[in-house]
Amino acid sequence: MKPEDFGYTDKLEKYRIENNLKDFEVGRVISEHKERYIVKTENGEFDAEITGNMRFSAKNREDFPAVGDWVALTVYDSGFSIIHKILPRFSIISRQAVGHSGEIQIIAANIDYALLVQAVDRDFNINRLERYLTICYSSKVKPIIVLTKTDLINDQTKAEIIESINQRINNTPVFAISNETQEGYEALKQVIEKGKTFCMLGSSGVGKSTLTNILSGRNVMKTDSISESTNKGRHVTSHRELIVLENGGILIDNPGMREVGIVDNAGGLESAFDAIFRLSQSCRYKDCTHTSETGCSVIEAVEKGELDKSSYENFLKLEKEKIHFETSVLEKRKKDKEFGKMLKNYKKDIGRKKY
Numbered sequence: 001m002k003p004e005d006f007g008y009t010d011k012l013e014k015y016r017i018e019n020n021l022k023d024f025e026v027g028r029v030i031s032e033h034k035e036r037y038i039v040k041t042e043n044g045e046f047d048a049e050i051t052g053n054m055r056f057s058a059k060n061r062e063d064f065p066a067v068g069d070w071v072a073l074t075v076y077d078s079g080f081s082i083i084h085k086i087l088p089r090f091s092i093i094s095r096q097a098v099g100h101s102g103e104i105q106i107i108a109a110n111i112d113y114a115l116l117v118q119a120v121d122r123d124f125n126i127n128r129l130e131r132y133l134t135i136c137y138s139s140k141v142k143p144i145i146v147l148t149k150t151d152l153i154n155d156q157t158k159a160e161i162i163e164s165i166n167q168r169i170n171n172t173p174v175f176a177i178s179n180e181t182q183e184g185y186e187a188l189k190q191v192i193e194k195g196k197t198f199c200m201l202g203s204s205g206v207g208k209s210t211l212t213n214i215l216s217g218r219n220v221m222k223t224d225s226i227s228e229s230t231n232k233g234r235h236v237t238s239h240r241e242l243i244v245l246e247n248g249g250i251l252i253d254n255p256g257m258r259e260v261g262i263v264d265n266a267g268g269l270e271s272a273f274d275a276i277f278r279l280s281q282s283c284r285y286k287d288c289t290h291t292s293e294t295g296c297s298v299i300e301a302v303e304k305g306e307l308d309k310s311s312y313e314n315f316l317k318l319e320k321e322k323i324h325f326e327t328s329v330l331e332k333r334k335k336d337k338e339f340g341k342m343l344k345n346y347k348k349d350i351g352r353k354k355y
Contacts, residue, residue: 002042003028006242007110007197007250012070012087024072024084029065030242037065039073039081040242046081048073054083062092066106067242067252068197093139093199108199108252113142113191117202117211120161120176121152126168127314130272132201133169134318138268141199143172144191148207151178168311170274179210189215194248212253217246269322273315275307291316 002008006028016026027041029048037048050065058064063086065071070087093107093114116132118124129145136143145165150158162174173191177184192198192215200208243251270277276298280288284295290312293299301307 001244004195005248006040006244007195008070015087016072021072021085025075026087027071027073028242029067029069029071032065032067035064037083039071039083041075043075046075046079048081048083050083061103061105066109068109068111070110091140093135093141095135110197111139111141111199111252112196113144113198115144115146115198115200117146117148117200117206117208119149119206120147120158121149123203123206124161126164127310129165129169130311130314131318133172133272134268137271145172145174146188146211147174147176148179148211150176150183151180168308179207179214182214185214189247192245192247192249195250197250197252199252208253212243212251215245215251216243269315269318273311276312276315279307
């Protein structure tokens, strides 16, 4: 399989030549687990680690490889390889790092489309869809909503769910599918483009692994049933993995994510809640927070029933979360700067004592 078959472009090849990386092989990270990677090249798949210099010079998590990354590497006869450099990313899907205030975790890199997967029987939640949309728009990734397990509801309920999405979310295609009957799959397969990379985002147990198996035309992902005692999906996928599909599309499956904190730094909220931002242009105050101000066009639209109240409340929640994260980032940078200054002064003092 040629690198072009799993997403390599002329632009990346030009970068490789211009940056004197011709002596290295190029490959794409298809799996990652605790700083151990599997990299796919035209000669096969190899276990990989990064160089000590990459680890030492990394300032944060974003400086480490992620699934979807293109890397320059050296492959040894033993089947092991060393990653020397990450090639430029054209998109990054990221979230707040769980348990690490002010840090970003990359979910996947170099993604064209994100499949936002929700099961209609128990997992369906428009607020979470808007959260995923914010992440997609921040990442410059095109979202596609996929509703699974439609065989568990009747046609009227399915129509009502799709209508509720269309009332709150604009310009995003919605596909309703059944893994049992495979209804809706032919329509979904039409949007899977050869050479384009798709990433799945969704909770555990919504059918992402089964979806991957059907789209790939083979049994590539382990699947499991719903727990009868909790009615929740058992966690099957434990790490990110890249798969080339039957029609040449490229799919990245992700573990089910319990927490998806937004790290909006590129207008993701503005795109996901475009109706609110359009209304905000008419607010009396330029710095209106849309919470209690007199002359707020957003609040007025909610009171008149012209703007969905639940969407408005979800926007306020995500906006607050965004501000909190940005504050955490600034505080972390300040602490890092102070620590660097202290370390520099300490080295100076040690130097003086030697003489």
